[in-house]
Amino acid sequence: xxxxxxxxxxxxxxxxxxxKIECRSLDFQAxxxxxxxxxxxxxxxxMATSNEGSKATYEQGVEKDKFLxxxxxxxxxxLTVTSAHPEDSSFYICSARDGASYEQYFGPGTRLTVT
Amino acid sequence: xxxxxxPDIHITVSEGASLELRCNYSYGATPYLFxxxxxxxxxxxxxxxYFSGDTLVQGIKGFEAEFKxxxxxxxxxxxxxxxxxAAEYFCAVGDGQAGTALIxxxxxxxxxxx
Numbered sequence: 351x352x353x354x355x356x357x358x359x360x361x362x363x364x365x366x367x368x369x370k371i372e373c374r375s376l377d378f379q380a381x382x383x384x385x386x387x388x389x390x391x392x393x394x395x396x397m398a399t400s401n402e403g404s405k406a407t408y409e410q411g412v413e414k415d416k417f418l419x420x421x422x423x424x425x426x427x428x429l430t431v432t433s434a435h436p437e438d439s440s441f442y443i444c445s446a447r448d449g450a451s452y453e454q455y456f457g458p459g460t461r462l463t464v465t
Numbered sequence: 466x467x468x469x470x471x472p473d474i475h476i477t478v479s480e481g482a483s484l485e486l487r488c489n490y491s492y493g494a495t496p497y498l499f500x501x502x503x504x505x506x507x508x509x510x511x512x513x514x515y516f517s518g519d520t521l522v523q524g525i526k527g528f529e530a531e532f533k534x535x536x537x538x539x540x541x542x543x544x545x546x547x548x549x550x551a552a553e554y555f556c557a558v559g560d561g562q563a564g565t566a567l568i569x570x571x572x573x574x575x576x577x578x579x
Contacts, residue, residue: 393555394569
């Protein structure tokens with residue numbers, strides 16, 4: 351089946367620094383990728399939708415200057431958390447939509463801890 | 466507004482007993498419905514999905530779900546629960562035709578007692 355990878359799976363960074371999370375579709379072309387955020391013991395909340403080659407669409411309340419999304423190719427989208435703060439600590443999950451079948455596949459998630 | 470409601474925050478079931486997790490949705494278009502399971506610290510695993518056709522859907526790990534349009538429900542069932550089924554369960558809805566992002570319910574935590 352289709353596989354989506356995320357890297358890193360776990361990252362610790364200091365407050366004020368930036369961290370980049372990669373989301374890759376390994377065996378299909380993803381015209382659209384979605385970024386979700388999950389706080390402990392809570393559900394997944396959509397942060398943004400990224401389409402290859404165009405600007406991401408952010409959900410209401412998500413700071414686009416803080417959470418930079420780049421979807422430079424059909425197999426890679428990146429989320430950069432800029433000037434991270436402890437409140438940005440969360441589990442970030444991406445999903446990728448197969449351009450051929452429109453099915454979506456989730457990555458394993460990235461746990462970000464900001465100290 | 467589009468939404469998914471999982472009325473039960475936490476359910477405890479004895480091992481070997483049957484299980485039903487409730488899910489109700491509100492969606493303007495034809496809903497594409499999903500159930501995912503998440504173990505602590507892990508990503509999501511797709512249990513089953515409904516797009517069209519037979520309203521009783523079989524999934525992995527012995528789970529099934531029934532789509533009831535009249536009740537806007539998509540409840541998840543398992544006839545005999547195993548201790549390894551203890552996890553967080555999420556119901557989600559989306560527009561499969563357009564491939565939009567999924568809307569998730571708040572989740573139900575399943576505990577299994579021996």
